[in-house]
Amino acid sequence: MNRQKKRSSFSGKIGFVLSAAGASVGLGNIWRFPYLAAKYGGGIFLLVYILLALTFGYTMIMAETALGRMTKKSPVGAFGTAGGAGKWKMGGWVNAIIPMLIVPYYSTIGGWVIKYLFEYLGGNVNEVAAEGYFTDFISGGASVEIWFLIFAAATLIIIFAGVRNGIERVSKFMMPILVVLAVVIAAYSMTREGALAGVKYFLVPNMEQFSWMTVVSAMGQMFYSLSIAMGILVTFGSYMKEDVSIEGATRNVEIFDTAIAIMAGLMIIPAVFAFSGGDMDTLQAGPSLMFITIPKVLASMGFGTLAGVLFFLLVLFAALTSAIALTESAVSTFEDELGWSRHKAAIIMGLIIIVLGTLSSLGYGPLAFVQIIGMPFLDFFDFLTNSVMMPIAAMATCLLVVRVIGTDKIAEEVQKDGAPFKRRKIFEFMIKYLCPIFVAVILLSSVANVFGWIAM
Numbered sequence: 001m002n003r004q005k006k007r008s009s010f011s012g013k014i015g016f017v018l019s020a021a022g023a024s025v026g027l028g029n030i031w032r033f034p035y036l037a038a039k040y041g042g043g044i045f046l047l048v049y050i051l052l053a054l055t056f057g058y059t060m061i062m063a064e065t066a067l068g069r070m071t072k073k074s075p076v077g078a079f080g081t082a083g084g085a086g087k088w089k090m091g092g093w094v095n096a097i098i099p100m101l102i103v104p105y106y107s108t109i110g111g112w113v114i115k116y117l118f119e120y121l122g123g124n125v126n127e128v129a130a131e132g133y134f135t136d137f138i139s140g141g142a143s144v145e146i147w148f149l150i151f152a153a154a155t156l157i158i159i160f161a162g163v164r165n166g167i168e169r170v171s172k173f174m175m176p177i178l179v180v181l182a183v184v185i186a187a188y189s190m191t192r193e194g195a196l197a198g199v200k201y202f203l204v205p206n207m208e209q210f211s212w213m214t215v216v217s218a219m220g221q222m223f224y225s226l227s228i229a230m231g232i233l234v235t236f237g238s239y240m241k242e243d244v245s246i247e248g249a250t251r252n253v254e255i256f257d258t259a260i261a262i263m264a265g266l267m268i269i270p271a272v273f274a275f276s277g278g279d280m281d282t283l284q285a286g287p288s289l290m291f292i293t294i295p296k297v298l299a300s301m302g303f304g305t306l307a308g309v310l311f312f313l314l315v316l317f318a319a320l321t322s323a324i325a326l327t328e329s330a331v332s333t334f335e336d337e338l339g340w341s342r343h344k345a346a347i348i349m350g351l352i353i354i355v356l357g358t359l360s361s362l363g364y365g366p367l368a369f370v371q372i373i374g375m376p377f378l379d380f381f382d383f384l385t386n387s388v389m390m391p392i393a394a395m396a397t398c399l400l401v402v403r404v405i406g407t408d409k410i411a412e413e414v415q416k417d418g419a420p421f422k423r424r425k426i427f428e429f430m431i432k433y434l435c436p437i438f439v440a441v442i443l444l445s446s447v448a449n450v451f452g453w454i455a456m
Contacts (some may be wrong), residue, residue, distance in 0.1 A: 007280045026322030027109060028224030030315050033261045034268040038280065041209030042201040046265070047219040048210075053226070053258050056219065056438055059430035060228040060394060061250045063401050066413040068237025069246065070294075070405075074332035075231040078238070079396070083404045091396030095231040096333040098389050099308040099326040102230065104357035105381045106326065107155065110319040111147030111361065112138065112291060115307070117316055120298075120308035129299035133292045139365040148361040152353045155323045159331055159346050174317045175256075181314040182263040188307060189271040198273025202265045208420065216445050219438050223386060225257055227322075229393035231329040238332070245417045260318075267311070271297050290315070327353075356381070373450070387446035394439045402432050 037045045071078040079092025115137065119128045127133065138144055190199055223229060240246070268289070275297040276282035282293060294311065298304040328348055334345035359367060363377035372380040401410060407428045414421045421427070448454045 012352035014345045026318050027106070027315070028221070029257070029261045030264045030318050032224055033221060034265045035201060036217050037265050038269055040211070040214040041206065043203050043205035044207060044210045045214050045218060046202065046262070047205045049221060049261070050258060052218055052222055053254055055426060055430055056435060057222050057226045057228065058250060058254060059427050059435055060188070060397065061226060061233055061253060062414065063397055063410065063431060064228070064233035065237035065240065065246050065250065066410045067397070067401070068234040069240045069242070070409070070413045072238050072342055073337045074238060074329065075234045076333055078186065078234050079334045079400060083400050088400055088404065091393065091400060092397060094328070094389055095229065095234065095393045098385050098393060099232070099329040100232050100352055101381050101385050103323055103326045103330065104353045105351055105360040105378045106319070106323055107152040107357050108148045108360040108378060110151035110316070110323060111144065111149070113312055113316050113319055114151055115147045116291065117309065117312040118169060120305055120312055123305050125299050125308055127302040129295040134288070139368070141362060142363040144361045144365065145358060149354070151323070152357060154320060155327055156346055157328055158324050158348045159327050160343060174321055178317045179260070181261060182267065182311055185307065185310055185314065186263050186266040187252060189267050192271060194274040194277065195270035198270035199266065201273070202269045220442050220446065223390050225261055227325065229390040229397065230326060231333070235329040235332045236325070242265045242416045245419050246414045247419065247422060268294065269344055275300055358375055371416055383450055387450065388443065391439045391443035395436060398431055398436045398439065407431065
């Protein structure tokens with residue numbers, strides 16, 4: 001009981017919302033959302049995504065946050081308390097291990113972002129846009145490792161500071177700046193010559209562009225965008241005070257996250273349209289969009305250096321807030337399950353980040369000869385966590401809520417602040433029927449795609 005009384009907490013609703021939004025707004029929003037939107041129909045993808053955010057995303061955020069606040073524990077303890085030992089606690093461990101595997105490779109990409117930011121600060125706008133620059137950089141070995149370690153160190157320093165002094169304080173500082181930067185860059189992007197065609201493509205739904213993969217891809221993006229099934233929301237929920245409205249906070253996180261995703265689309269899609277004349281191959285460049293295509297776009301602009309600094313500063317803030325949340329979830333698990341102090345837990349997590357992150361950072365260079373099912377370390381960790389473990393973790397949460405806890409107890413937790421559970425019917429229908437189906441579709445289609453059984 002003493003440990004529960006001493007458990008850290010957010011100062012209030014603003015602290016939770018900005019921290020949860022910071023967790024959600026990351027690299028997935030800034031580069032993954034725009035290229036998926038471009039690939040799977042533009043405006044129709046955006047419409048499907050928003051509908052899913054209001055139903056599927058809403059339901060999973062509510063379930064995970066309520067589970068965390070109800071038990072006052074991180075994922076393993078939450079599943080164990082709610083469902084007992086055995087298979088249910090294993091569901092908690094799947095949630096808990098995911099951040100431990102994501103943060104290392106995420107920090108590698110964070111290091112790439114810092115490297116590019118420093119290049120733009122140095123005015124090297126044409127150098128980073130040169131053909132082969134990115135490939136030469138990530139295959140460089142020692143240089144990549146240094147930038148990775150800088151990003152990892154920044155994340156761990158904030159984690160050492162704690163929930164209010166570290167996570168909440170940094171989120172309150174970074175998130176407003178992130179929003180301002182997004183608005184400025186999007187406004188600049190949309191005013192380029194030829195950019196309006198990109199704005200129309202992104203914002204106006206066209207049913208002729210709709211396909212089944214539009215839905216599947218939008219569902220998959222939900223995990224990236226809303227930090228579902230990563231243990232983050234359970235952990236952050238355990239820090240939430242009982243007088244804070246879970247439903248109100250969830251709505252704010254939804255709005256914040258979706259708005260940033262839309263802003264990211266307006267930053268990138270119109271700019272690439274203007275640069276390429278609407279060439280879809282350029283727009284659908286995938287992960288290389290941020291580090292190869294965007295620098296070429298920036299080099300073609302009159303204020304490319306300034307725009308580059310602002311863009312990669314925005315991406316860095318987004319990456320840091322997500323990495324902090326993921327690391328906090330892992331650290332909280334060590335504290336709760338192993339009884340470690342916060343500093344010991346952070347140090348151990350730091351060692352995990354260094355070991356696994358080094359594999360990812362060197363995976364395109366000195367360790368390129370090592371591949372797992374045909375993938376470098378970074379790609380494999382991404383596939384394992386996002387395509388396999390996260391759908392399994394989400395399924396475990398759905399089953400725990402429906403079969404063990406019961407939706408009535410979730411409703412009681414949601415209404416502790418005295419406000420009514422406004423979307424209760426939607427929540428119950430989704431958690432019982434549609435969410436498990438959605439999760440199964442994501443798992444099967446993602447695995448089938450990797451092994452070449454279907455094309456996505």
